[in-house]
Amino acid sequence: MNRQPMKSPAIRHDWRLEEVRALFALPFMDLMVQAQQVHRQFHAPNEVQVSTLLSIKTGACPEDCAYCPQSIRYDTGLANEELMEVQDVAARAHSAKSAGATRFCMGAAYRSPKPKDLRKIIAMIHEVKALGMESCATLGMLTPEQALELKSAGLDYYNHNLDTSPDYYEKIISTRTYQDRLDTLQNVRDAGMNVCCGGIVGMGETPADRAELLQILATLPEHPQSVPINQLVQVQGTPLAGSAPLDAFDFVRTIAVARILMPRSHVRLSAGRSEMSDEMQALCFLAGANSIFYGEKLLTTGNPDTGHDQRLFQRLGIVPEPLREDSRDLRRQGIA
């Protein structure tokens, strides 16, 4: 048989909602094959990027995100913790590196960071960079000046999620608008940082909401370099505890459509892995997920233990993506 090399499809920023909905409506097997084909044209098929999360400031958040155990408005029994000390964060980053993570993500339960806190967080970023790891932070809304400060401190990625569609968003969060989120993303992009932006599925949204979220992500001026797809972790005391569980295939479909729409991005199989079988995670990798959070805790909730993840990688022939010298500034290479 004459095998022609496959032509790389163009990176599109003009996806129409009907096209995205049509992808969601494909028979599952057709969608999976298409997603895997796209995946192989842009990524090493058996490599998965490994990030470790640390909550550097926990709980007592003034926002009202209905999914979040850290909001001060919900009684979830969570112990609040002040901003951590720089040396303690450095030690945790060191352990994460020793365990095999290449990116260290620091999360803080803020609406937006205060100047004094930002100075301390900048010292944390320096420590992470000194270890030779990629750095990521998620601190809430940023002004253009704050984004520039973080960029000059060496921050590689900023995580700020759109979470869901604009309509459904209004049922989930009232204390900041969708436009606020888009503005922060623009400030991060303008500062020259890589964007990590995705959403949560399983909050009671419709397939149309999921399609719209992905369509908005895929029509941003640049595709986010990382796209975390979280499955809602239901936490007692939050308004979303008791939501109807999502059909596992609908979660996998969301990963596959994200892969097709944003071929060069890392799509992260993010929160919710503790509730997933190994087989479901394998389907997510087949659908094009190529990043995970690794380590026994996400921010405040559980994640699979590292030994289990290592065995899963072995069983599937997956290897952790090495930190490539040129992988830290994807935007300068013009591949986003």
Ligand code: SAM
């Ligand atoms: N406070 C900052 C903010 O909201 O921008 C940063 C931390 S916040 C916890 C980061 C993201 O975690 C949220 O945008 C949301 O997508 C995700 N998240 C929070 N709680 C979650 C849950 N229970 N299940 C799944 N994802 C969750």
Ligand code: DTB
């Ligand atoms: C993202 O999209 N998911 C992560 C990270 N970005 C910061 C957070 C998941 C949090 C899950 C609930 C918790 O552990 O508190």
Ligand code: SF4
């Ligand atoms: Fe606060 Fe972030 Fe949780 Fe919303 S998601 S309540 S902003 S910590």
